[in-house]
Amino acid sequence: MLKSTFTPIYWLLAPKPKPQKLSPNLIKNTFSNSTPHVRQNSSLKHNPTITPTSAYIHLPFCRKRCHYCDFTIVALGSASTQTHDDPRVINYIQLLCREINATKMEEKPTPLQTVFFGGGTPSLVPPSMVSDVLETLKMKFGLSESAEISMEMDPGTFDYKKMQEMMLLGVNRVSLGVQAFQEKLLKSCGRAHGLEEVHEAIDIVKKCGVENWSIDLIASLPHQTSDMWEESLRLAIEAQPTHVSVYDLQIEQGTKFGKLYAPGEFPLPSETQSADFYKMASKMLCDANYNHYEISSYCKNGYECKHNFIYWKNKPFYAFGLGSTSFIGGLRFSRPKKMNEYTKFVQNLENGLINSSSDDNINSKDTATDVVMLSLRTARGLDLKRFEESFGSSLVLSLLEVYKPYVESGHVVFLDEQRRTIRIDEINNSLFYETNSERRVAYMRLSDPNGFLLSNELISLAFGVIDSWNDYPSALQEAT
Numbered sequence: 046m047l048k049s050t051f052t053p054i055y056w057l058l059a060p061k062p063k064p065q066k067l068s069p070n071l072i073k074n075t076f077s078n079s080t081p082h083v084r085q086n087s088s089l090k091h092n093p094t095i096t097p098t099s100a101y102i103h104l105p106f107c108r109k110r111c112h113y114c115d116f117t118i119v120a121l122g123s124a125s126t127q128t129h130d131d132p133r134v135i136n137y138i139q140l141l142c143r144e145i146n147a148t149k150m151e152e153k154p155t156p157l158q159t160v161f162f163g164g165g166t167p168s169l170v171p172p173s174m175v176s177d178v179l180e181t182l183k184m185k186f187g188l189s190e191s192a193e194i195s196m197e198m199d200p201g202t203f204d205y206k207k208m209q210e211m212m213l214l215g216v217n218r219v220s221l222g223v224q225a226f227q228e229k230l231l232k233s234c235g236r237a238h239g240l241e242e243v244h245e246a247i248d249i250v251k252k253c254g255v256e257n258w259s260i261d262l263i264a265s266l267p268h269q270t271s272d273m274w275e276e277s278l279r280l281a282i283e284a285q286p287t288h289v290s291v292y293d294l295q296i297e298q299g300t301k302f303g304k305l306y307a308p309g310e311f312p313l314p315s316e317t318q319s320a321d322f323y324k325m326a327s328k329m330l331c332d333a334n335y336n337h338y339e340i341s342s343y344c345k346n347g348y349e350c351k352h353n354f355i356y357w358k359n360k361p362f363y364a365f366g367l368g369s370t371s372f373i374g375g376l377r378f379s380r381p382k383k384m385n386e387y388t389k390f391v392q393n394l395e396n397g398l399i400n401s402s403s404d405d406n407i408n409s410k411d412t413a414t415d416v417v418m419l420s421l422r423t424a425r426g427l428d429l430k431r432f433e434e435s436f437g438s439s440l441v442l443s444l445l446e447v448y449k450p451y452v453e454s455g456h457v458v459f460l461d462e463q464r465r466t467i468r469i470d471e472i473n474n475s476l477f478y479e480t481n482s483e484r485r486v487a488y489m490r491l492s493d494p495n496g497f498l499l500s501n502e503l504i505s506l507a508f509g510v511i512d513s514w515n516d517y518p519s520a521l522q523e524a525t
Contacts, residue, residue, distance in 0.1 A: 096152050097373060099159040099355045100186070102141070102178060103366030104167040106134060108202070112235035112301040113263075113294055117368030117382045118165050123237055129171040137367075137384075138174040140391055142181040144365050147394040151374070156187030157363075159352035161195045166222075168198035172210035179214055186363075193218055193257075193351045200246035201238035208253045218350070219250055219258040220290070226277045230266050235301065247284050257348055259288035264322040266294055267302070267312040274322050275329070282333045287348035291326045291341055293319060320498055327494040338424045340497050357419045375412075410511050413440065417507045421500065426460070426490025443510045445486060448503075456496040456503060460488040 105119045106128065119133060128134045160182065162175070175196075182188055195218040196211065203211075225231055228240045238246075250258050260281045264274060281289055296308050309316050327337055335343035339357060342350065355362050364371035368382040381387045393399050413436050420427040433441045449472055451457040459467040467486060491497050 095361055096150070096155045097361040097363050097371075098155050098157055099352055099360070100157055100161070100182060100363040100365065101352075101369055101371075102160065102162045102167075102182075103165065103364070103369040104162055104170050105137070105165040105367050106169045107164065107166045108169070108237040109235065111237075112233075112305075113297065115297040115300050115303075116165070119367075119384070121169065128169050129173070134170060134174065138170070138177055140388060141366050142177060144391045144394060145178075145181045145185050147391065148185065148363070148365075154186040156189045157182060157192055158189050159193045159195070159355065160188070161352040162216075163197050165197075166199045166202055167196050168202040168207070168211075172207060172214060175211065175216070176214050188215075195220060195350065195352055197222060198246070199238060201242035203246070203249065205249050205253065208249050208255070212253060212255065217255075217257060219255050220261060220288075221246060221250060221258060221286070222261050223247075223277075223281070224261060224263045225266065225269075225273075226280045227273050230269060230273065233267055234263070251284075256287065258286050259290055259344075259350070260284060260286045261290045261292065262326075264291060264293050264326065265314045265319045267306060269314060269322075271318070271321065271325070274325060278326055278329045282329065282335075288342070288344040288350065289330055289335060291323075291330075291343070293323070323498055324494045327497075336424070337493050340422045340500060357423050359416055359419050409436070410514065413511050413514070414508060417444075417511070418504050421489075421491055421504055421507075424490060424493065426458070426488045429487055429489060440511070440514050443514070444489070444507060447506050447510050448489060451496075451503060451506075456492055456499055458490050458492050458496070459486045460490065461485065462487045464488060 103117070105117055106121050107114075107118045108121060108123050110118060110120050119137075121128065121131065121133065160179070162178075167175075179188070179194070192215070194215045196216050197220045199222045223243050223246075224234070224236060226240065226243065231239055231243075247260075262277055262281060294302075294313070296306055296313070297303050306313050314322065326343075330343040331337055335345060336349075337343050338349055339353070342353070344350075359372075361373050362371060363373065364380070366380070367384065367387045368380060370377055370379045372378075381390050390399065413432075416432065416435075417427060429441050429445075445459075448457045448459075452459055452467075452472060453469055459472070461467055462485070464487075491500055491503060496503060
């Protein structure tokens with residue numbers, strides 16, 4: 046699957062650019078996520094006693110590795126769709142449940158509000174084993190009756206019966222890994238399914254009455270043309286999902302594509318073509334009444350992915366399974382990516398030899414960096430009032446100053462308390478910075494689509510400001 050469920054932390058962004066050097070063609074990494082490194086940071090007004098209400102579950106099994114994939118997976122074989130007696134799957138699920146049970150909690154758990162089964166291809170796992178995982182989570186943490194339970198599912202890995210069984214277990218949100226509506230493109234990127242299976246999967250999801258479901262698409266595939274991309278978007282819209290995720294292909298080292306292709310060079314689309322693909326997606330989906338609520342995410346009213354919002358709001362969450370990363374008490378903690386090492390990790394966890402907490406102080410600069418980066422991924426943007434409460438007014442003012450030129454260029458939008466856009470001619474008004482002014486800047490967001498397209502460069506500006514922030518101890522003093 047695509048990088049749609051991992052914590053969206055740590056892009057490798059360019060150095061701080063000068064305003065006049067801003068390139069309209071840069072798009073790579075604009076709407077993809079990457080697995081986080083382990084480090085400490087926190088959400089706004091970090092409170093280590095806040096218990097997570099979300100859990101990410103990594104089910105790593107795939108029929109085969111796609112040509113672009115660098116995820117932590119276990120390839121079962123192209124013909125593997127029945128896995129109820131596969132010892133690799135059985136043993137892993139048992140190990141996963143052991144990890145959940147061995148997890149220590151400092152506070153009484155709060156019932157989970159979201160669970161996300163990512164992979165890998167979670168729909169390869171038999172419903173009975175998914176039930177084991179959900180029951181283990183319920184016994185350990187509690188599970189809200191209204192919890193959003195999402196599962197990534199690939200065409201060709203489930204039928205009507207399996208879909209119904211998953212729904213009976215509580216799975217109420219499906220993320221369907223379509224990726225493209227052209228047989229040629231599906232084959233060229235090594236997908237295990239074909240176009241016929243795509244249409245069958247969509248038909249199954251709709252006939253089973255899954256109300257909340259998403260289609261995943263990839264842009265900038267080798268030999269992908271504008272007409273192909275327009276067709277994929279049109280057919281996705283015609284399928285009437287409540288959510289669409291659009292990702293730009295990332296060429297990762299160590300993958301088959303990484304050996305064959307260089308970004309921006311034929312047969313991959315140019316940077317300009319990739320930018321045009323992004324703009325086309327934004328226009329077509331918004332014209333079809335999908336809200337562009339995050340860089341790579343579109344939804345009908347009320348169908349935002351609640352689980353992913355936990356990431357974007359920098360809230361704590363559990364994570365279990367091979368290579369997964371949790372965020373608890375201000376600490377991001379990664380599990381081993383190799384099965385034998387993960388097995389030893391679980392054994393050590395059961396024996397009390399793993400300490401996933403820390404007594405070190407939270408790094409305020411890292412915290413501010415993550416909050417800005419994650420917030421600017423969303424249409425809501427950065428809540429400057431809350432940010433000021435945690436980090437002080439001096440950092441907020443510095444951010445406003447550095448982004449002023451990009452308000453004028455149309456890449457950044459300043460909003461007041463009522464989320465009304467603040468005009469260019471108001472920016473130089475002294476009341477612009479006043480705390481008690483009705484027209485003070487309360488939110489800052491990237492424009493759609495031009496600001497989102499340049500998110501890497503624009504967010505790197507904040508990195509420069511935060512890195513040179515010298516009065517953060519006193520700023521944190523003000524926030525407490």
